[in-house]
Structure formats: C-alpha cells, structure tokens
Amino acid sequence: MTRRLEHIPLFGILVRMYRRRLTPRGQYLLWLVVATALVGLDTRRTQVYLLFAVAAGLFIVATVFAMRPRPRAQLECRLPERATALQPVAVHARVTNTRQRLFGDLQITFPTPEGSAAAFHPSAVLLETDRAGPHETSTELHIPKRGRYVLPGPVLRWTDPLRLATSRAQSLPEHTLLVYPRYYTMSEFLVPVGRRYQPGGIPLSSSTGDAIEFVGTRDYREGDPVKNIHWRSWARRGKPVVKEYQEEYFCRIAIILDTFLSKKPSPAELATFESAISVVASVADYFSRSEYIVDILAAGPDIYEVSAGRSLAYLDNILDVLACLEPCYEPPFATIGPHLFDKLAQITTVVAVLQDWDAPREEFLRRVCAQGTAVRGIIVHEGETSRPWHHVGAELGELSTLTPADVEQLLAAEGYRA
Numbered sequence: 001m002t003r004r005l006e007h008i009p010l011f012g013i014l015v016r017m018y019r020r021r022l023t024p025r026g027q028y029l030l031w032l033v034v035a036t037a038l039v040g041l042d043t044r045r046t047q048v049y050l051l052f053a054v055a056a057g058l059f060i061v062a063t064v065f066a067m068r069p070r071p072r073a074q075l076e077c078r079l080p081e082r083a084t085a086l087q088p089v090a091v092h093a094r095v096t097n098t099r100q101r102l103f104g105d106l107q108i109t110f111p112t113p114e115g116s117a118a119a120f121h122p123s124a125v126l127l128e129t130d131r132a133g134p135h136e137t138s139t140e141l142h143i144p145k146r147g148r149y150v151l152p153g154p155v156l157r158w159t160d161p162l163r164l165a166t167s168r169a170q171s172l173p174e175h176t177l178l179v180y181p182r183y184y185t186m187s188e189f190l191v192p193v194g195r196r197y198q199p200g201g202i203p204l205s206s207s208t209g210d211a212i213e214f215v216g217t218r219d220y221r222e223g224d225p226v227k228n229i230h231w232r233s234w235a236r237r238g239k240p241v242v243k244e245y246q247e248e249y250f251c252r253i254a255i256i257l258d259t260f261l262s263k264k265p266s267p268a269e270l271a272t273f274e275s276a277i278s279v280v281a282s283v284a285d286y287f288s289r290s291e292y293i294v295d296i297l298a299a300g301p302d303i304y305e306v307s308a309g310r311s312l313a314y315l316d317n318i319l320d321v322l323a324c325l326e327p328c329y330e331p332p333f334a335t336i337g338p339h340l341f342d343k344l345a346q347i348t349t350v351v352a353v354l355q356d357w358d359a360p361r362e363e364f365l366r367r368v369c370a371q372g373t374a375v376r377g378i379i380v381h382e383g384e385t386s387r388p389w390h391h392v393g394a395e396l397g398e399l400s401t402l403t404p405a406d407v408e409q410l411l412a413a414e415g416y417r418a
Helices: 009-021 024-039 048-065 231-237 267-288 315-324 338-344 359-370 390-396 404-414
Strands: 073-077 082-084 089-097 106-109 119-121 124-127 135-142 147-151 155-158 175-180 214-219 241-245 252-258 293-299 304-308 349-354 374-380 398-402
Touching (some): 024 048, 089 106, 147 315, 231 241, 267 293, 338 359, 349 359, 359 374
Parallel strands (some): 252 349, 349 374
Antiparallel strands (some): 106 124, 106 155, 147 175, 293 304
16 A cells, blocks of 8 residues: 555655655654644643654754755765675675764665565664764675665765754665575585587687697698697798697586476475575586586576586676576476577586476486486475386486475585575
8 A cells, every 4th residue: 555655746755755864763753743743632631732842843953954965975885796695795884074074973874675685784874973084884785585686875864963864865876786596515416427529629618627739730721710820830831830739528517407387386386496596506516616517508488508617607607697597487398499409419418407307307308318418317396296207217317306495404504605
C-alpha cells in the first residue's frame, strides 16, 4: 500500500523527505508530535498540548537547520567491486571538512536499492566536527545472495545540533558490485585426463605447463607472423627466415553447468540451483590452481563461455559469469545446438554439474562420450533423481551425487573463500 501511495507526487516527496532528511531520532520526534497533537486536541480536559508545543518547537528548529546548503566537504569512500555472498565486507569512509565548523555534526548515509538484499550495518554514521582534521568511519556491507548490484553512492549531510534533521546532500556516484557465489577449497578432485591437439598450440593460451619447443627454421611464407622471424638467419642468408615450433597437445577441461529450472521453481529447486553454482565455483577454483586449460560452459538459452587456467585468465573471470548467471526455464539438453559440440571437439575431459538425471541429460553425456571425451559427472539433487543413474556409471565415466545439505556442510566445514 505504501509503495502505491509513493507514486502520488506529493505523497512520494513527503515519504522521501521523511526517509532521507530525518534521522531516526527525528522520525521518533515527528511521530511524537503527531501523537500529542491527536491526544491533546481537547485542551480543556488535558494538558498534553504543552508536550506537543515543546516537541513541535524542537521539530521546527531542526527543520530550519535542515534548510542549510549541502556540506562543502570532501567525501572519500571506496566501495568494493567484488564480494562473496554471506561474507561481510568492511567499507571505509573519510571526510575532510574544507570549511570552518558549523553548528551541528556530519552524517554519512549508506543507502541501498529498495527491495535489494544488500544492507549496510550501520546504514548511517554520525561524525562529530568539534575537532580539526579528517574524520574516518567504517561500516559493513552484508549481501546474502550472489548477483549484480548497483549501489547508490554514500551521502553526506549536515545535522542540526540535536541530530534530528539533515541538510541537503552531497553524494558520490552509484557503484556496481558483483557478488560471487560461495565456494570451498578442494584439496583433491580426480578427473580422467588425456591429451588432444589444440589448433594454434599453447602460445594462444599461456607460457606455463608443457613448454613450447623450438625445432628449427624455414623459409618465410606469406602469412607467417612477423614475431617469428629469425633475424640472424635473415641477415646471414639474405632472405626472410622464420622460426618453427612444435605444435602442442595438452589437456583441456570443460565444466558444464546445468541451469534448467521449472518456470515456477520451489524454494528447494532454487537452493539446488545455488548449490550447483557453488560446486562449479569450487571445481573452477581447484583447476585454476592447476596447469589445465579450463572452459566454463553454462548450458541454457545462451552458451556462456569463459576460459581460465595456464594464466589465460584469472578465477575472477569465471566467478564474474557465475555471479550473474540466470536459470534456464526451457529444457536445454534437448535443444543444444552444434556450437557446443564443436567446442567440445577440442576438449579432453568434461566435468558436468547436473541438477537431476533424466533421459535428455543421459543422452547429452552419451554424445559427449561418443566424441572420445572423458566424463566426470556430479549430480546435485535432493532425494531420488527422475531416472536411476547407477547403471550407466561405467559407460559414461565416474558419476556421483551431492545434496544441497552436503554442499552446505562442505561450505561450513572448510569455509568459503572470497
């Protein structure tokens, strides 16, 4: 009801002024003024009007102070660019007053978008201005869910001497924050590995792992990169000569996430989806510390791709995608196009994190195995799966199951990382 009334221009202005221009103490005083005004209407039977007069007088004086211009002070506050769900983040602010002290103190407010799960504790901090020099304060940002958040910038205002109302504001620009899913550190994660030829060789990926070998020189051919020219041989022979390298065969792993949810998912299904994302993040964290090339492929209406490992990208690149990943409401495994299988043609091992086991998922993994790719499957599901999976374990590779409760225990036991 209140949100509907906020669409009325005048009422919306009053609500915003109440929330932004009054401190909690001032809000209490306003309700005291209203209550005493109603109770003290009959001045012949009660003297509550005297209390009303005092409260209203204080409120009027605070309102006069609130008409002052915005503070001429330098506000500095560095909000985080990335955070992890359920892990508090310390936020520090610094205010340098560029003018002589006025009556009243300064208040820094840390607003959050309406309806957002993000919250600052405390959301408003008062700074006493009776001493010279910069003033510093801190608060904590709490966000229970992963995702992309656009946070309004911190707001600086003057307060009246009684700290009832605030002046017009000086504010910083809004800030975008990515909140990562929780994940735990794996000490060991065994997968079947192999080696497969990668077009372009290891130079396209990084310089770690299998070393690239210089095998000799040859005459320059049109299209050869200039960086491969062997200048000494060119000077000796009088014609262009390029260095020749051995092409690379190495292990490349793809982590495929099942993002399918029903159109009206239950809380249990949503919990399973978030647990599956935590498992993918944990597996990606393990491989990011190895020498494998790792690709993240989220199966849904769009194929999200990000590569990591061997210094090609940092783990943050993977977590950026997982932070903003949305569920798919149409069964993806029955409609996956050839693009994904073209990508898998260069993959030696697939780690598939599934939310259930049924015929389309089984058929998908069979098609992956038919390309000569090894499979390691993790089924994150509560209770019995839609179809028994134990009988296909030997055919499709190693399969295992986790419940959302198991994932929560792993997060609690080993601690999730930021």
